[in-house]
Amino acid sequence: MQQINVGICGLGTVGYGSFCLLKNNAQEISRRLGKSLRVSHIATRKLREHQDIGDVKLSTDPMQLAADPDVDILLELIGGTDFARELVMKAISNGKHIVTANKALIAEYGNEIFRAASENKVMVAYEAAVAGGIPIIKILREGLAANQIAWLAGIINGTGNYILSEMQAASRPFAEVLKEAQQLGYAEADPTFDVEGIDAAHKLAILSAIAFGTALHLDKVYTEGISEITPEDIAFANELGYRIKHLGISAKTAHGIELRVHPALVAKQRLIARVDGVMNAVLLHGDAVGSSMYYGAGAGDAPTASAVVADVIDIVRRMGMLEEQVPALAFQTEDADIRILPIEEIISAYYLRISVRDKVGVIAKITEILGENGISIDAMIQKDPDMTGGNHEQIPVIIMTHEIQEAVMNKAIEQIEALDAVTDKLTRIRVADLQD
Numbered sequence: 001m002q003q004i005n006v007g008i009c010g011l012g013t014v015g016y017g018s019f020c021l022l023k024n025n026a027q028e029i030s031r032r033l034g035k036s037l038r039v040s041h042i043a044t045r046k047l048r049e050h051q052d053i054g055d056v057k058l059s060t061d062p063m064q065l066a067a068d069p070d071v072d073i074l075l076e077l078i079g080g081t082d083f084a085r086e087l088v089m090k091a092i093s094n095g096k097h098i099v100t101a102n103k104a105l106i107a108e109y110g111n112e113i114f115r116a117a118s119e120n121k122v123m124v125a126y127e128a129a130v131a132g133g134i135p136i137i138k139i140l141r142e143g144l145a146a147n148q149i150a151w152l153a154g155i156i157n158g159t160g161n162y163i164l165s166e167m168q169a170a171s172r173p174f175a176e177v178l179k180e181a182q183q184l185g186y187a188e189a190d191p192t193f194d195v196e197g198i199d200a201a202h203k204l205a206i207l208s209a210i211a212f213g214t215a216l217h218l219d220k221v222y223t224e225g226i227s228e229i230t231p232e233d234i235a236f237a238n239e240l241g242y243r244i245k246h247l248g249i250s251a252k253t254a255h256g257i258e259l260r261v262h263p264a265l266v267a268k269q270r271l272i273a274r275v276d277g278v279m280n281a282v283l284l285h286g287d288a289v290g291s292s293m294y295y296g297a298g299a300g301d302a303p304t305a306s307a308v309v310a311d312v313i314d315i316v317r318r319m320g321m322l323e324e325q326v327p328a329l330a331f332q333t334e335d336a337d338i339r340i341l342p343i344e345e346i347i348s349a350y351y352l353r354i355s356v357r358d359k360v361g362v363i364a365k366i367t368e369i370l371g372e373n374g375i376s377i378d379a380m381i382q383k384d385p386d387m388t389g390g391n392h393e394q395i396p397v398i399i400m401t402h403e404i405q406e407a408v409m410n411k412a413i414e415q416i417e418a419l420d421a422v423t424d425k426l427t428r429i430r431v432a433d434l435q436d
């Protein structure tokens with residue numbers, strides 16, 4: 001039986017998980033392939049106590065794998081971008097296929113890496129970079145290849161979803177739940193990537209490129225995190241029939257492509273509104289398939305290894321067909337003219353929470369500003385201050401609007417914030433009208 005040699009760079013959670021999966025399912029995998037996979041070389045700084053790699057060759061320098069003639073497929077599982085980029089480019093120039101779980105690497109340097117791979121006639125696979133165990137790249141690339149994708153929306157950061165779910169379930173503040181997520185090992189020690197939407201922006205840039213056939217445009221993703229969301233917003237949204245979810249949204253419009261990560265109100269009855277905890281989900285709409293949703297674990301050793309090893313299998317299956325390779329972003333021609341819309345050009349309905357003093361005429365002034373800007377009100381909540389703590393200096397007024405262009409909403413918000421009776425910066429959350 002032909003043998004294909006795999007080198008693993010990085011033996012952390014995902015690296016060791018992938019090693020174990022390749023070992024545990026070796027027989028089933030070779031039945032699928034008609035070839036056997038052998039881990040021939042591993043690079044790690046230090047083996048941990050529980051890690052048993054048998055007699056596999058071990059190095060401390062991943063660059064040795066990039067040069068090793070005994071490695072056909074290199075698994076880049078070290079993370080980070082600078083060294084990972086150097087390693088991957090070196091391995092590509094040496095004719096090795098690449099599998100990576102590194103979303104930052106692909107989102108930031110994918111255009112350059114894919115070009116080099118195409119010139120060197122090797123494959124770069126990155127299923128594990130987006131939504132862990134959900135095979136969403138393969139779904140877009142293969143299963144839905146006949147469709148024109150209209151839009152996609154995903155819960156693609158498990159940590160952020162865990163925090164919002166806990167805030168919702170027990171009316172707890174953001175900072176407290178974040179601390180708990182860190183203790184449970186969900187959030188990174190520096191949680192900025194998760195809670196400020198950067199991790200989701202990396203994943204969305206990749207999903208959007210593969211859905212719409214564009215280059216990767218990480219720098220054009222509008223990114224907003226969840227750190228400003230309060231239990232109060234969650235409670236008001238609930239009263240109005242919504243959940244607050246942190247979404248990555250990309251949609252094709254007549255004017256260009258929307259590319260945005262931010263918290264959004266999603267109607268409670270939508271399937272995606274019911275995705276809780278650390279789970280991920282991607283909902284999308286294709287012209288032929290209609291709406292379709294994919295759900296699963298977005299992180300963790302075994303789910304991520306599932307995606308990594310599936311990529312290895314995919315590469316081995318295609319190894320004999322290199323002259324006719326499927327491009328890494330799955331479109332033979334990129335839509336180079338397509339515009340990525342700035343956030344000011346999107347159209348959305350909005351949730352506004354405005355803190356006002358209990359003064360005659362303040363609501364009239366706010367509604368007048370909205371009216372003058374052509375913004376129609378869909379629903380409104382104003383609580384009796386004596387029923388909500390008795391603070392007549394900071395009464396929350398909640399307004400849900402109908403759809404309007406973001407630039408117009410920005411202008412109205414500026415005018416509302418300038419009113420004397422408005423005490424604080426207004427909270428604005430976009431509404432995502434996702435048909436499932």
Ligand code: HSE
Binds near residue numbers: 160186298
């Ligand atoms: N930090 C990521 C998350 C892990 O919370 O989803 C997987 O990319």
